[in-house]
Structure formats: structure tokens, C-alpha cells
Amino acid sequence: MRLTPSLTRASSTASVVLLATTPACRLSCADGTLLDRLGDQLAALSVRDVQVLTPGGALLAHGEQPEPEHAAHAGGLGADLRAVAKLARGSTGPLVVLPADLVAHNDALGLLLQHPARGSAALVSSDADVGPLRPPLRVEGGRVVAAASSFHTVPQANATFRGVLQAGEADLGSLADVAEELADLAESGRLGPVSAVEAVDLLLVGLVRAGARVRAARLGPLHADRVTGQAGADGAITRLAEVDEDQVRLDTAVKDRDGFFTTFFVSSWSRHLVRPAARLRLTPNTVTGCSVGLAVLAAVWFSAGTRGAMVLGAVLVYLSFVLDCLDGQLARYTRAFTPLGAWADGMADRLKEYVVYAGLALGYAGGLPWQHGGPDGIWYLAVAAMIVQVVRHAIDFAYGGSVADAAKIGALWAKPVRSLLEETDGRAGAPAQGVLGLSHRLERDSLIHWAKKMIVLPIGERMALIAVTAALFNARVTFAALITWGAVAALYQLTGRIVRSAR
Known part of the structure; x- marks a missing residue:
């Protein structure tokens, strides 16, 4: 990943944890890899600090790419969640958990990273296209009241989660607590066959069930999709070009x-x-x-x-x-x-x-x-x-x-x-x-x-x-x-x- 100075300079935006724990983060695109692409997007959004988490909970060294490694097992997931908990306890401001296999518009990320409230929020879509990387949610009154994973289900779902979660400063303690609890449950097998792909989904489930008020940041016509293969990545990037981001920004400004x-x-x-x-x-x-x-x-x-x-x-x-x-x-x-x-x-x-x-x-x-x-x-x-x-x-x-x-x-x-x-x-x-x-x-x-x-x-x-x-x-x-x-x-x-x- 190309870590530019703007990724670590002080700014008013949140800190970001990039979860480079799945093979899809190394898929290629015009900017290098999906991980590189997200790094450039975060730089454009003037994020003050980025931590890159590799499989097993280790931090990525400067300028290195994550090694091919199978992390989709309970032990790897547990280590990843504990690493997130440690970062949450050490954070002094909002913390965003962002999977590195995400293909999204800049403005989609800005819905969380540049929102003035700085509170807990999740990127959601109102469509009903539920899938393994698009778990269902229930949204009421502009906030997420129930979230799902492969183990957890949601009655009367009316939205889907698109992989980006922000914990506000007031909820960092809750995020750390639920991350550690989820790590224990995953390692003991009590959550079933969960994998590292679901880390951010499980964190949202835990934060919501811990009583945090999680704002539903709706995508609208913007796109944010997690991918698993090269064809999916290429298709997701093509769909980005079909949307006029500036027009969407103007429409949402009103x-x-x-x-x-x-x-x-x-x-x-x-x-x-x-x-x-x-x-x-x-x-x-x-x-x-x-x-x-x-x-x-x-x-x-x-x-x-x-x-x-x-x-x-x-x-x-x-x-x-x-x-x-x-x-x-x-x-x-x-x-x-x-x-x-x-x-x-x-x-x-x-x-x-x-x-x-x-x-x-x-x-x-x-x-x-x-x-x-x-x-x-x-x-x-x-x-x-x-x-x-x-x-x-x-x-x-x-x-x-x-x-x-x-x-x-x-x-x-x-x-x-x-x-x-x-x-x-x-x-x-x-x-x-x-x-x-x-x-x-x-x-x-x-x-x-x-x-x-x-x-x-x-x-x-x-x-x-x-x-x-x-x-x-x-x-x-x-x-x-x-x-x-x-x-x-x-x-x-x-x-x-x-x-x-x-x-």
C-alpha cells in the first residue's frame, strides 16, 4: 500500500482501520490494488491516521503489501477482532473500520468520514439485495436497530450493510468490549463457521446490541460493494463511472x-x-x-x-x-x-x-x-x-x-x-x-x-x-x-x- 503523508497528517476526520485480511484486497485495478485504491481515496478525504490490519491481527509495515495468507478461520478472526479492540481503546477520536476489499465512491466514504456529527454510523443501502457481503439490517428513525451476520438474523429487514462502520468517541469502549467478546465467541466456535470476511459485520452486530445509537448513512444512488474476485472488482469499478458524483452531492446537499x-x-x-x-x-x-x-x-x-x-x-x-x-x-x-x-x-x-x-x-x-x-x-x-x-x-x-x-x-x-x-x-x-x-x-x-x-x-x-x-x-x-x-x-x-x- 502506498502510504502518503496526507494519510497520517492531523485532520478533523476519523482514524481508519483498513482490514486487509482477505485475499480480495490484492485484486488489481487501475490504481494498483484495491488496497492501494482505498489508500488514495482516504488521502483525498484527508484522513489523519490509517492503520492497516493484516491476517492474524498484525499491522502492515510501511510500503508493504499483505502476504497471501488464509485468514478465513475462527482463530484468524479472533486475532483480527482483538487487534481492532486494542486500536479502539487507544483511539482518541472516531474510529472507522473499513474492509480493504471494498469498491466505493469517494463520496460514499465521505458520508461517514466527513459527517459533522462524528458519531457512530454505518454505511447502508435501502435495496433488498441481500448477500454474503451485504448482510441485512433493520433501520428505524434513521438509525440501525438490528444487524446481521452468518450467525445473527434480523426480522423485518429493510436495508443492507455495505461494510463501513464508524464508532464515535463515546462508543469506542463499547466497540472494544464487543470486539473482545466476539473474538472469544468466534474462537470457541459458538458463532458457527464465521470467517475473517465477517469481521466488520460482527462488529456492527455487537455495537448495535450493546445499545449504541448507530446512524444509518444511506448511500442513495452511490455505490459501495465488497468483492471477492477480479470479475466482481472490475464490474464494481465500472458501475462507479455510471454515477455522476457531483450531481449526487448537489442533490444530497438539499x-x-x-x-x-x-x-x-x-x-x-x-x-x-x-x-x-x-x-x-x-x-x-x-x-x-x-x-x-x-x-x-x-x-x-x-x-x-x-x-x-x-x-x-x-x-x-x-x-x-x-x-x-x-x-x-x-x-x-x-x-x-x-x-x-x-x-x-x-x-x-x-x-x-x-x-x-x-x-x-x-x-x-x-x-x-x-x-x-x-x-x-x-x-x-x-x-x-x-x-x-x-x-x-x-x-x-x-x-x-x-x-x-x-x-x-x-x-x-x-x-x-x-x-x-x-x-x-x-x-x-x-x-x-x-x-x-x-x-x-x-x-x-x-x-x-x-x-x-x-x-x-x-x-x-x-x-x-x-x-x-x-x-x-x-x-x-x-x-x-x-x-x-x-x-x-x-x-x-x-x-x-x-x-x-x-x-
């Missing part, structure tokens, strides 16, 4: 589960601005700054209070929101994820909204007799609208934080929730019951799906509500609409969080 207004009235055309913005070398933070600037201008026009100024302010609010969507799309397209950018985007949303509130209140108060709280109590209404939004965001962020904390505590303290000796994962696939189950069933209807999206008053609907009511009516109507809809949304969200927490 959220497919966004709000109604954002989906149909913004993202439907803002996607065409992503490539020009990238060619102009605009950064997502620059676009965020422009969005804030337009919101401030909107507030200035709203403060004038005339009908023409209100209409122009409404147009500027809409354009500000378009740029608010564009900055995220540009970040996903260019993979320019930074903690500062995520923080700035969230803070900018709040700043823009409250500046617009102030502009609307000033415009309404202008020229009218001053009363306590402003004319018609307009400042009271503005503050009440702000409070409603603050409460809604507190409900969201507090719930999200509690879920994250619970996941960390579970990874650190909980015992495996399902035994690795149980062939069938009986706890997977159980449908939600009660109110939550009814909600899931109703969401299959398109009209109800979009109604549920709109009732929570996401930012797209809020900006549209502000723009339309300000242009057609006045600030008092705008604030009354925000308070009423916002209160309904807060009650809906609170009820939903309570039901989910009680599940």
Missing part, C-alpha cells in the same frame, strides 16, 4: 425532509445557486453574513411603516431566508463543516428574527400616540412573540440534549441489551404503540405528513408568516399570528416529547 415552505418555495430553486457559490469560493459563513445583512435591511424598511416599505421588507425577509438555506446547502456540498459555522448559523437565525421583530414594532409605533407598551401594546406583542420562540427552542434543545446525554450514559455504563449468542434480535422491529404508533401510521399519508411539518412552525413557515402578514396587513397582525401559531406549536412539541420520552 435536505429531503425539510419544512413545507422551504421544500417547495425555497429549495426548489436555491439549489441552482450552490454551484455558482462554490465556484466563487464563497464560504458558508460568508453566505450567513449576507443573510444577516438582508434581515437588517428588512428591519430598516419595516421601521418606515409605509405600505411600500412593508412590502419591500417582506421581500428582503424572504431573500434573507433563501440565503439562510443556501449556507447549509453550500456547507453540505463543499463539506465545509465547522463548529463555528454551525454556531454562527443558529445564532444568526435568532438574531435575524428578533431584529425583524424590532423593525416591525418601530414601524407600527411611528407616528401614533405613545401609550404604555407602545401604540396598541405593540412592544408587548413583540416581546411576547420572542418569548414564545425562546420557549419553543428551549423545548427542542433541552430534549435533544437529554437524548444525547442518555446515549452517552448508556454507552459508558449499560450492559449489552441483547446477547451476542441470540441468533434472532427479538427486540428489533417492534412497532411503536399508542399515540406514537398512531402518529407514525398517519404520517404515511402525504397530506398529514406535511401538516405535521407545518404545525411545529419551523423557521421557513415563520419567515413566510412574517413576510405575508407584514406585506398584506401590519405588525400587530404579524405578532398575533406568531404568538397564536407558536403557542400551538409549543404545545404540540411538548406533548410529542413527553410521549417519546415515555416510550
